[in-house]
Amino acid sequence: MLGLSVNSDSVVRDGVIWQSEWTTAEEGPYTRLAKIVIANAEDHRFACRFVLAVSPNTSQVTGEFHPRTLLFGNWIGHCRSEAHAFAPSLRQRALDRIVGPWWRWLACDDRLRYCRSCLSHGHQSALAQISAIQRCPVHGELLRDTCSGCGAPAPRYAVDGSFDAPLVCSHCGDPIAGGGHSIDFAGDWEAGAAFDQGHAALAQHLSPLLTSNLVWEDVGRWWPSAARGTAKHKCAVFNVLRAVLGLRIPQDLLAPRTVTCVQVKAIERAPIGGVSEKGRLAITKAIRRHLLRALPRRTTNRTALLSSAFQVDGIARQVIAMAPCSPRLHASLIWMLRFGAWPFDEHFRWQRYARIELPNDLLMWPGQMQVTDASWGAFAWSCLLADEAAAIRWHNGLRAHQTKPPTTCQWMQLSNELRAQTSALTVPTPLGVAMLFRMRSTGSGLDVWLARECLDVSSPAEAERGLG
Numbered sequence: 001m002l003g004l005s006v007n008s009d010s011v012v013r014d015g016v017i018w019q020s021e022w023t024t025a026e027e028g029p030y031t032r033l034a035k036i037v038i039a040n041a042e043d044h045r046f047a048c049r050f051v052l053a054v055s056p057n058t059s060q061v062t063g064e065f066h067p068r069t070l071l072f073g074n075w076i077g078h079c080r081s082e083a084h085a086f087a088p089s090l091r092q093r094a095l096d097r098i099v100g101p102w103w104r105w106l107a108c109d110d111r112l113r114y115c116r117s118c119l120s121h122g123h124q125s126a127l128a129q130i131s132a133i134q135r136c137p138v139h140g141e142l143l144r145d146t147c148s149g150c151g152a153p154a155p156r157y158a159v160d161g162s163f164d165a166p167l168v169c170s171h172c173g174d175p176i177a178g179g180g181h182s183i184d185f186a187g188d189w190e191a192g193a194a195f196d197q198g199h200a201a202l203a204q205h206l207s208p209l210l211t212s213n214l215v216w217e218d219v220g221r222w223w224p225s226a227a228r229g230t231a232k233h234k235c236a237v238f239n240v241l242r243a244v245l246g247l248r249i250p251q252d253l254l255a256p257r258t259v260t261c262v263q264v265k266a267i268e269r270a271p272i273g274g275v276s277e278k279g280r281l282a283i284t285k286a287i288r289r290h291l292l293r294a295l296p297r298r299t300t301n302r303t304a305l306l307s308s309a310f311q312v313d314g315i316a317r318q319v320i321a322m323a324p325c326s327p328r329l330h331a332s333l334i335w336m337l338r339f340g341a342w343p344f345d346e347h348f349r350w351q352r353y354a355r356i357e358l359p360n361d362l363l364m365w366p367g368q369m370q371v372t373d374a375s376w377g378a379f380a381w382s383c384l385l386a387d388e389a390a391a392i393r394w395h396n397g398l399r400a401h402q403t404k405p406p407t408t409c410q411w412m413q414l415s416n417e418l419r420a421q422t423s424a425l426t427v428p429t430p431l432g433v434a435m436l437f438r439m440r441s442t443g444s445g446l447d448v449w450l451a452r453e454c455l456d457v458s459s460p461a462e463a464e465r466g467l468g
Helices: 030-037 044-052 087-092 097-108 188-211 231-245 277-292 299-309 329-338 374-402 410-416 460-464
Strands: 011-013 017-018 264-266 312-313 316-323 433-439 446-453
Touching: 017 030, 030 044, 030 087, 030 188, 044 087, 097 188, 097 231, 188 264, 231 264, 231 433, 231 446, 264 374, 277 374, 299 312, 312 329, 316 329, 316 374, 329 374, 374 410, 374 433, 374 446
Parallel strands: none
Antiparallel strands: 011 017, 264 446, 312 316, 433 446
């Protein structure tokens, strides 16, 4: 053992030493399992085989989450019938039991996130793994994901080899929370009950995530593939859900709005048969006129400007910028090609009588229902802003290359990485624009929202180049 004083209230169940006062109602599964391992002087194999009833063999992490992640509890104790009696309590405090299926889009398990004051008493809430939450609701401290002593990365929020010495830094050998504590601080574990109220209040604010019938079908492809699964992506998803569901979470607990900026707009539904192709063509023409005003008026100057900076891949329906230029101009061309409002030929020569051929999937957006022309116009403009965000990423990629201009290999790599964002063929709706809907409580009709990624306002250079 580790010198723990096991009093008369301690329990030995199936050969496992335990005391109920060591955990609290709002405590997450990570520290609950860590305490079982510490109290019994065992390792991660004991945790896997005896408590969780899963194989302790190292599983290769092939996706975003570890195969034995503690964010999701359904796998705990379900593989075999002989799981220990502690398994249900671990399963019930996993994050998916607090925020429902949204856990996948809100939290990361690559590192344990903790409040130093909480963890020094052996307490960590699963809520701390939500990327958008940056301060402890009890102490107001910034959440950490590194060792308090040496700064080494904290272990994964999963059952792996780090449970051979739980809550201890693998780099320096000291407790992750620091503070001079030794491992056998069971006397302090009982003090964690004082932290339940703050975590319970935060869980209550998040409860609409568990109970709502909100549907966001393309949440998995809302952001560029290179950024999906990052903390910034998960903060953006959280901000959308917070706006749609009206989550009343104190702003001082959350990541600054400059980290991820989103805009959410309620959509007005139209009566059946209320979709007007003529009205939507008029909206498309109006936006195109606005964009064309930024180009030189003389046809020869316009053709020279565009042909020197851009190429159009007719097969992929992709506008390719060959050298750094105005992201606003690039976004305008992407949008016009996407919405069938392309006014040029393949050499960027002006076609005076070019007709607008609005693709049917954009004309009938969102497809599942009919919306007013005003709401459709907001969608079309949001697509333009999303295309500009993609254009900014493109030009930042061009500027990042050491060679000026980039080599053919570098240029092709950039084109492939951003094809899904700049090609009208890959996806009709640009990444960064999403629709959410929810069945009304009365059972009659749907509530609909349009969400889009805004420009990163933490970057003055990007904000300055914005379309507004």
